[in-house]
Amino acid sequence: MAGFLYKKLTEKERGEIKKESEKIINSFGKKLSEIKKLPGESFIERKNLFREEGPGSLGNEELKKRILNNAPEKNKEFIIAEKKGWE
Amino acid sequence: MVKIGLEIHGYLNTIEKLFCSCRVIHGKKFTKANVNICPICTGQPGSKPLLPNSNAVKKAILISLILGCRINGEVVWQRKHYSWPDLPKGFQSTISGPHATPNGVDGKFMGIGIRECHIEEDPAAWNPLTGEIDYNRSGSPLIEIVTDPDFSSAEEVVSWLGNLFSALSYVKAIDKNSGLKADVNISIPGGKRVEIKNINSLKKIKEAIEIEVLRQEKNLPRVEETRTYNEEKKVTTLMRTKDSAMDYRFISEPDLPFLKIPEEVIKKMKNSIPELPQEKIKILIKKYKIDKTYAEILTKKSSLVELFEETVKHVKPEILIPWITVELLGVSNYNKIDVDEMEINPEHFTKLLLAVQDGKINELKAKEILRKWIESSSDPSGEIDSGKTISGAEIEKISKEVLAENKKAVEDYKSGEKSSINFLIGQVMKKTNKRADFNKTREVLEKILGK
Amino acid sequence: MGINITTTEKVKKYLKEIEKKNKELNIFLEVRSEKELLEEARRVDDKIKSGRSGRLAGYVFGIKPNINVVGLHASCSSKVLEDYLSTYDATVIKKIKDEDGIIIGMVNSDEFACGSSGETSAFGPVKNPINPKLIPGGSSSGSAASVAARFCDVALGSDTGGSIRNPASHCGVVGVKPTYGTVSRYGLIDLSMSLDQIGPLARNVADAALVLDVIRGKDENDSISVDVQKLNLNELGKKKNFRVGVLDLEIKDKRIQKLIADKLDEAGKKYNWKIKKVSIQNVELAIETYYPLVYTEFFSATRKFDGRRYGKKIEEACGPEVLRRIIGGAEITKAEHEGRNYHLALRVKKLIEEEYESAFKDFDLIVSPTVPRLAHKIGEEITVEEMYSYDALTIPSNLAGNCAISVPVGFVDGVPVGMQIMADKFNEQKMFEAGAMIEKLISEEGRG
Numbered sequence: 009m010a011g012f013l014y015k016k017l018t019e020k021e022r023g024e025i026k027k028e029s030e031k032i033i034n035s036f037g038k039k040l041s042e043i044k045k046l047p048g049e050s051f052i053e054r055k056n057l058f059r060e061e062g063p064g065s066l067g068n069e070e071l072k073k074r075i076l077n078n079a080p081e082k083n084k085e086f087i088i089a090e091k092k093g094w095e
Numbered sequence: 096m097v098k099i100g101l102e103i104h105g106y107l108n109t110i111e112k113l114f115c116s117c118r119v120i121h122g123k124k125f126t127k128a129n130v131n132i133c134p135i136c137t138g139q140p141g142s143k144p145l146l147p148n149s150n151a152v153k154k155a156i157l158i159s160l161i162l163g164c165r166i167n168g169e170v171v172w173q174r175k176h177y178s179w180p181d182l183p184k185g186f187q188s189t190i191s192g193p194h195a196t197p198n199g200v201d202g203k204f205m206g207i208g209i210r211e212c213h214i215e216e217d218p219a220a221w222n223p224l225t226g227e228i229d230y231n232r233s234g235s236p237l238i239e240i241v242t243d244p245d246f247s248s249a250e251e252v253v254s255w256l257g258n259l260f261s262a263l264s265y266v267k268a269i270d271k272n273s274g275l276k277a278d279v280n281i282s283i284p285g286g287k288r289v290e291i292k293n294i295n296s297l298k299k300i301k302e303a304i305e306i307e308v309l310r311q312e313k314n315l316p317r318v319e320e321t322r323t324y325n326e327e328k329k330v331t332t333l334m335r336t337k338d339s340a341m342d343y344r345f346i347s348e349p350d351l352p353f354l355k356i357p358e359e360v361i362k363k364m365k366n367s368i369p370e371l372p373q374e375k376i377k378i379l380i381k382k383y384k385i386d387k388t389y390a391e392i393l394t395k396k397s398s399l400v401e402l403f404e405e406t407v408k409h410v411k412p413e414i415l416i417p418w419i420t421v422e423l424l425g426v427s428n429y430n431k432i433d434v435d436e437m438e439i440n441p442e443h444f445t446k447l448l449l450a451v452q453d454g455k456i457n458e459l460k461a462k463e464i465l466r467k468w469i470e471s472s473s474d475p476s477g478e479i480d481s482g483k484t485i486s487g488a489e490i491e492k493i494s495k496e497v498l499a500e501n502k503k504a505v506e507d508y509k510s511g512e513k514s515s516i517n518f519l520i521g522q523v524m525k526k527t528n529k530r531a532d533f534n535k536t537r538e539v540l541e542k543i544l545g546k
Numbered sequence: 547m548g549i550n551i552t553t554t555e556k557v558k559k560y561l562k563e564i565e566k567k568n569k570e571l572n573i574f575l576e577v578r579s580e581k582e583l584l585e586e587a588r589r590v591d592d593k594i595k596s597g598r599s600g601r602l603a604g605y606v607f608g609i610k611p612n613i614n615v616v617g618l619h620a621s622c623s624s625k626v627l628e629d630y631l632s633t634y635d636a637t638v639i640k641k642i643k644d645e646d647g648i649i650i651g652m653v654n655s656d657e658f659a660c661g662s663s664g665e666t667s668a669f670g671p672v673k674n675p676i677n678p679k680l681i682p683g684g685s686s687s688g689s690a691a692s693v694a695a696r697f698c699d700v701a702l703g704s705d706t707g708g709s710i711r712n713p714a715s716h717c718g719v720v721g722v723k724p725t726y727g728t729v730s731r732y733g734l735i736d737l738s739m740s741l742d743q744i745g746p747l748a749r750n751v752a753d754a755a756l757v758l759d760v761i762r763g764k765d766e767n768d769s770i771s772v773d774v775q776k777l778n779l780n781e782l783g784k785k786k787n788f789r790v791g792v793l794d795l796e797i798k799d800k801r802i803q804k805l806i807a808d809k810l811d812e813a814g815k816k817y818n819w820k821i822k823k824v825s826i827q828n829v830e831l832a833i834e835t836y837y838p839l840v841y842t843e844f845f846s847a848t849r850k851f852d853g854r855r856y857g858k859k860i861e862e863a864c865g866p867e868v869l870r871r872i873i874g875g876a877e878i879t880k881a882e883h884e885g886r887n888y889h890l891a892l893r894v895k896k897l898i899e900e901e902y903e904s905a906f907k908d909f910d911l912i913v914s915p916t917v918p919r920l921a922h923k924i925g926e927e928i929t930v931e932e933m934y935s936y937d938a939l940t941i942p943s944n945l946a947g948n949c950a951i952s953v954p955v956g957f958v959d960g961v962p963v964g965m966q967i968m969a970d971k972f973n974e975q976k977m978f979e980a981g982a983m984i985e986k987l988i989s990e991e992g993r994g
Contacts, residue, residue: 012661012663012665012666012866012867012928012933013665013666013671013924013925014657014665014666014667014668014669014670014865014866015865015866017865017866017869021866022869025866025869025870025873026873028870028930029841029870029871029873029874029877030874030877032837032874032930033837033838033841033874033877033878033887035834036833036834036835036837036838036887037838037886037887037890039831039834040831040834040835040838040887040890040891040894041890043828043831043894043897046890046893046894046896046897047893047896047897047900048893048896049889049892049893049896050740050892050893050895050896050899051171051347051353051892052349052351052352052353052770053352053353054352054769054770054772056146057146057147057352057353057354057355058146058147058148058149058152059116059145059146059147059148059149059766060149060150061109061110061111061116061148061149061150062110062111062116063110063118064110064111064116064117064118064119064131065116065117065118065133066117066118066130066131067117067129067130067131067132067133071132071133071134071633071634072129072130072132074616074631074633074634075129075132075137075139075633075855077631078629078630078631078633078855078856078857079854079855079856080853080854080856080858081226083227085127085128085129085227086128086129086225086227086228086229087227087228087854087855088225088226088227088228089180089221089226089228089854090180090226090854091223091224091225091226092223134633134634137855138850138855139614139633139634139856140614140620140627140630140735140850140851140856141612141613141614141620141636141731141732141733141734141735141736142634142732142733143731143732143767143768143769144769145766145767145769146766146769174846176846176849176879178849178852180854183850183855184849184850185848185849185850185851185852186846186849193884228854342880342881343881344845344846344876344879344880344881344885345879345885346842346843346846346879346885346888349739349740349770349843350739350768350769350770351769351770352769352770
């Protein structure tokens, strides 16, 4: 890998990245599996686990406008994704 | 023997969504698109889930208990990844998958085995024809119920689903107005299992099953398939085969703490399960000796049963039944409101009916009072006192006045038009502000006129 | 904040500096309009005059572009989100605004925070203000550089494996990774959910501590976040006795190791610290534990970038390191592998967390260099392993969930070098006190 500067990737480079990625995973996994005694998985424990409901909120027009603004395809009310007709 | 299993999705009856505090839409009420939204349920970059809606989790446990499941106290949220226009985060938050511990497992309901029961969030609504995405529903809490393949006919499925929905909406755990979505798994002997996805009415489920069974008999499935039901053409069409099955790449949700449902909560829920309609009908008949028809009417709504059971402690069932099934329901139907939305305080209702039972006021007066309780009941004591049925002597006095003031009607009666007595009774009612007992008035008038 | 200069004058000064040098250093990706900024600055000055100002009045912030600020682009330094305008404020941003801090703009960073050098940005690398031929470190490259270049007072970055401390060390500024869960991540675009924390960078310890005190705290919008106590900022600079463990780990560049050891020795003598070697059994597996976690969680976090709601489909528009992590995560989570490597890494993470918890029973602080080698030249050929190894000393703190600060302690070959001071979870007070004492030592030496 010649440096880490950003560049657009060719298909060949994507293939190399895939290979490299797998190599890293396998070598790291191997090292970790050599550890003899392991505890259970790290996970999150907290005291409060639930949220009590309130009256519930409605979105605001401003937020809707901002969200639509970012959509690649949209109309006045909706984000538009691909269209599909089932036979 | 045909083997049929179901995966049912129902909307839990909550105010807020599962992981955000947006309001949930109930039923098909018309709302503008993309109103009940926030950064969380629209999958904005950087947004994170709130702690899960406590009401939703409780209802999911309640449903699991009703379905006879064993409850899992520890639950870990999962990310189920796939790419679809209706999925705002690129994954669905659920309690399912290979590492999951569903809310309830190994149950049985009305003869059908329940494999598991779990809570998950609804994706958005994507219209495949226009491509438009509406996030109003996105993030709403759903219950998914998976049955064993214990069904053997379409009729059996439809009847069972009817009972299931009646039971779950009776305890107000699911939102009946939001409808159901079901995936149906069908296999016939020797053939592989076929899944028909996303059928959203009982009618379509019945049709789809019948059509698919016929199709399988003609063309035995050699691989597992996922199909969709086309209602117009009345066929099922292939979506994908098992080979190209989705790899959801489940991982536990790092943004939410481990869910531990305290034993006391589960116990409390177990104790709070009301009797379901089928059970309730049997009890009402046995305990109060009422007719099956009336029992069925009462158990249509838990509010009616509750009102009945409270009031019947003081009022005779024979008096109470028609007042609920005819009069009260009559008021709600006339005003086109759901009887659940009339807040009837059992104490008020009891006072009113005791007054009728004891003859303190007459039925007309009582009905007049009841009609005022469209939104909520009020203490009728005042109106009972002022509307007290008046004595026989008082009726006689008023009747004589009425007869004196309505000579023509008297003449008509005496010349054979017996029906004109109704007019005269009506006049007495008017004068006494409906406090005269109807039958007594008729008696008194007939006696006087008979002379 | 030393009020020799009004906020308005300060903002003008910073804007001038940015105008002069940003083209070369490539630190800011987006600067707000002068008109808007000066209006805001005047409002803050009015508030200061009338004595009704917030705790951050007078402070000017640079923000890493993976943090949402309404009206600005949360581009994550990527072509994927280059046009994405934030639709809501991150919680930390709300807190800054509530306390009258001014946000001057969005700084550059490694793409999607995937990097340790500052080179992977789709908009060109950030140059180290101390020596523009060198990398500034990463992934909060612009955050550290903006503070070092005096383009702003303080900056926010994010730290997953050292992404605040690493560039702080290379640029000669202070950088803090808070205890996991103490700063809300609501509005932070994820790299690795179990490890990410937002933190401050500043030119001195006191400023970093103030900013952290303001932005941290339980937030209902981040379900993992926890409550904290207020910091006692008046205690910074006072002499305290500490039991300090020096991490027993050989690093590549012995000169760095010596510098840290020498400075620690001096501090020990001056402040009467008890200094002893401490070894953490599995600390050398930090990198092997870290990357499977990051690959997996980053893969999951980026599924939303499918080009339907905002931006472009990430796999089609991202750079090599981002792609490497996505592919790695896809590989690990494949059904046939059952996420084995991810689960294994979660267990080793717990192991390392326990090892540090145990070590902190005997020590108040654990000290080491922040990075094991000097900053390389921008664009220099470097293997993935070598790049990953930059984080060998910072990753353990993310895995353990505790807090750590990088304080500048000098130079080797003209390149800034930072000392990392780590404290147990929720012990930011001790960490800042020690950091302030080191800072005092260094500044007194500088004067002497």
